[in-house]
Amino acid sequence: MLCPVCHKDALIVEYQDIELDYCPACHGVWFDAGELELLMASAGFEDFRRYLEGILNAPEPDTPERKHKCPACGHKMKKAYIDRDNKILVDICKDGDGIWLDGGEIQHLVKTLAESSPDKGDSQGVLAFIGDMFKHQD
């Protein structure tokens, strides 16, 4: 897969049967829809699809951030906030192929979500997994 931001070959990292695409140049991560589903299912999130549809149907925020093309289908992706405070702006494929997080967004997401909902047992596993996965960056 080519990184949608710097258009270089991305690496694939597999851990505990979850596979993610990671760009070593810009540290962005691509969550393929299938992998996201696996990840969420293993954490017990059941209506993950509905959650994703909710994000997709939300109005697109006004932002100067550059648009990227989906690495799976090549169509332009939509900008969307995935956290409650509308701070983390990710790129999401309109056809539901997956979500792209720029470098740093993952750490941001892990931190904000962990702070805001310490009681939510379900999501903690997923966040911890993602956070651990990309803990070290140069």
Place this chain on the structure above:
Amino acid sequence: MWEQIRSNQVRSVILIALIAGLLLAVGYFLGLYFFDSAVGGLVIALVVWAIMSLIAFYQGDSILLGMAKARKIKSDDAPRLYNVVEEMKIASGLEKMPDIYIIDDPALNAFATGRDPSRASVAITTGLLQKLSRDELQGVIGHEIAHIKNRDVLLMAITSVMLGTIVILSWYASRFLLFGAMTGSGRRTSSRGGGGGAQAIILIVGLVLMILAPILAQLIYYAISRKREYLADASSALYTRYPEGLASALEKIGGSTRQLKSANQATAPMYTVNPFRKEGMKAADLTSTHPPISERVRILRSMAGGASLADYNDAYRKVRSGKQGIISKNAAAAVGAVGIRQASLSVPGELGLAPGKAAGKAAPGTHDASDIMLRLDKWRTVDCECGARWKIPPGFRDNNILCTRCGRRIRL
């Protein structure tokens, strides 16, 4: 069985003749209208059709596989998949092992293509390899091999080419017509003052044909393909002696809403299930290339007591609550009684694995199917000590990578 194939062939020949008639009719009126000569139109229609047929006959399978972005694999790339195909090849009595192709797509589907049983290919998606257990995959492969064995693949190729020719001719004719009307070329009306009435009739018939022919041809095409799906299901049950395998595979495929990226209208009938199916599609839809999945599953599940064609026929009658079976009596009787075997023990996704590795894996949904594709593309794999596995594309230039999980530098 053979009689069934033959009766299918007779019906197919009639349907093909119908499509061919349509094709000629379109050419006839096209010629009459545009060149004042019916023969000219007929010649054009035949030439276009002949060229397309020749291409389809000699290059059809490679074009199709290329369009689907399918990759050919060898027995050591995916031993278990190869093994399943081999089993079905032997069970069906096919004379030659078909080539096996993998399509890197998370959608769940499979198709067969080829000119005749001695030169055929089966293609399946990586999604299917990942999600199906051995029994289920066997059912799907059985279904595809049945299409090859019953010579459905060539027939579908011939009909889809004719359909394509009709669509192309009608499309261009209608564009010319529109264009001609817009530029106001009065040649046709002024040059032949006498034949006004006949001219109008030709125009109307031509117009109606242009609109109806593609639709009619498509309906005939669907009629041919749907019947063959039932027969392929029945054959798959017979080859595997385990109808539940295909039934539960169909259920899994039907439950997935992912659409195949590389399918199009002409190639749709070749797939195990219609790649364009949407949720809540009507059951007895005239324009469906495949019978509804739920009905196929119900028929397979109602096959109590045996896996023979007669059992499928009984189940078909029961589910459709009609008198007529899908397979003729003599054909069904020729096979005799076939018992249903026990389910084999397997987990989904193990098919792509080397035998030794399968036992150690607990969780299904591994990435072995996509790993096959990566290996074919010459990717490298390094395991970090922390347990993460990095897969590196062939074009990657750096001589080390940082494992983002544990912070170690891994030399390449």
